[in-house]
Amino acid sequence: MxxxxxxxxxxxxxxxxxxxxxxxxxxxxxxxxxxxxxxxxxxxxxxxxxxxxxxxxxxxxxxxxxxxxxxxxxxxxxxxxxxxxxxxxxxxxxxxxxxxxxxxxxxxxxxxxxxxxxxxGFDGDMLEVRGLTLHVPTRRVMIGERTVELTASEYALLKLLMVRADRVVTRRLLEDEALPGAHENASNALDVHMGNLRRKIGEGFVRTVRGVGYVVDTAAPYKVGE
Missing domain, CATH: 3.40.50.2300 (Response regulator)
Structure with a gap:
């Protein structure tokens, strides 16, 4: 935070x-x-x-x-x-x-x-969303009992999103805070890092808000037929 x-x-x-x-x-x-x-x-x-x-x-x-x-x-x-x-x-x-x-x-x-x-929902030590936990002092990320190894950029992106759970975080803010220089260089670094992050933590945590940014929802995504 x-x-x-x-x-x-x-x-x-x-x-x-x-x-x-x-x-x-x-x-x-x-x-x-x-x-x-x-x-x-x-x-x-x-x-x-x-x-x-x-x-x-x-x-x-x-x-x-x-x-x-x-x-x-x-x-x-x-x-x-x-x-x-x-x-x-x-x-x-x-x-x-x-x-x-x-x-x-x-x-x-x-x-x-x-x-x-x-x-x-942040106490300075731990962030948790639907079994995905991020321990700030040790920078440890886990899904259930499984440790997830993230790069520094992936960790920074995930922390920003989890601190603001249920709030859309704009692409500009994510780039400025987690990927300095990405916005000025007009690169697709954010999309690449976000794709890698999703692959590591699994689908259903990070939702794309097209044209705006990304959000981590505290409620599980609705599936047709449920």
Whole structure:
């Protein structure tokens, strides 16, 4: 899961980044509102940790924009503003959780995992869809009791799809995140890697959405006659 951390404090930001990375999360850390908006425009992040007191603006402006453009993107506010009205303003404004600074990293990690499970079924360690499992810390992929050997690109594609299970992932995002350079080179690398991935994990997991991208469905595909 890719997390966008928006935090201007160097020590806190670095500590949060390291703690989340150690538990399998992919963290992009920015310190200014302008950089945060640029990252959000890519559509790549799946959860946001948002500081309200940014050097170039109020983080609430980011939250308002998010709730206008990406209503389902999970957001946890991290703020030193501990007054009841501040917390209510953040939660009523669309944040999923509000954590007051200073906080213990273990509590933040617990809240991130809980929100990730609720939103995507991801806890930072294991992804599972219909017997297909992906263990993030060891990069091990299994179908039932059988281990599946994947290349680095195949693993990256599968992880992106499983983190976003039941959500269509566009070809552009898959290429940008798992196959850097493929889009610019106008190659068919994505189709080749996806074909190899399907061959290794078996049919019925990755569905093509023609003209858009791919999706992993949590429900088994319907078969005629069933």
């Amino acid at each position: 890719k997390i966008l951390l928006i935090e201007d404090d160097l020590d806190l930001g670095n500590g949060v980044r390291i703690a989340l990375a150690d538990h399998g999360f992919d963290v992009v850390w920015v310190r200014q509102q302008e950089d945060a908006l640029r990252q959000l425009d890519t559509g790549a992040c799946e959860l946001v940790l948002l500081d309200l007191g940014l050097p170039d603006g109020d983080g609430m402006r980011i939250l308002v924009r998010l709730r206008h453009e990406r209503q389902n993107l999970p957001v946890i506010i991290l703020s030193a503003r501990d007054a009841l009205e501040d917390r209510l303003r953040g939660l009523d404004g669309g944040a999923d959780d509000y954590l007051v600074k200073p906080f213990v990293l273990a509590e933040l990690l617990s809240r991130v995992k809980a929100l990730a499970r609720r939103s995507y």
